[in-house]
Amino acid sequence: MxxxxxxxxxxxxxxxxxxxxxxxxxxxxxxxxxxxxIEQEVKKVKTPKLVRQEVKPKPGEGHIVKKASAGGHQILAPLPGSIFKVMAKEGDAVKKGDTLLIMEAMKMENNVMADKDGIVKEVKVKEGDAVLQSDVLMVIE
Structure with a gap:
């Protein structure tokens, strides 16, 4: 202006x-x-104008549907990072303090440990997955 x-x-x-x-x-x-x-000859612009068609979302696109957990105690990601190694698999019996998985965050390896005794009911991540803070990693029953 x-x-x-x-x-x-x-x-x-x-x-x-x-x-x-x-x-x-x-x-x-x-x-x-x-x-x-303005009364003057219109100059031709060398730069083409970008004309886009309106983007129409497909049915169901853009809506995230979260699955409810089937119960049990959830093990949450303590901070954002990526899963380095999964130590426990479904059906394993774990005790309080056992290392369930190792995640890499801020260029450091962090052990995620069980905070109660139980059986691993569900493993929601695999090695290489990126997770955010408070994402569900495992469910212990």
Missing amino acids: KKFDFSINGNKYHVSVKDIEDNIATVEVNGTPYTIE
Whole structure:
């Protein structure tokens, strides 16, 4: 946007040029908007204009459906990172303090341990998966 101050026959005008497209300009003179036509030959622009079609979402696209857990105690990711190694598999009996998996976060390996005794009912991640903080990693029954 460009601003100009004009003085015509002793009257002062504050003009703001908002937009110019082809030979049509949108300006504001002393706070009043105007659409004006510029009387000059329209220059051809070498840069093509990008015209896109409207994107129509497919049915069901964009909606995340979370599956409810079948119960049990959830082991959550303590911080964002990636799964380095899964130590326990479904059906394994674990005790409080056993290492269930190792995750890499902030260039360090972190052990994720069981916080109660039980049997691993469900493993929700595999090696190489990226997880966010509080994502469910395993379910212990």
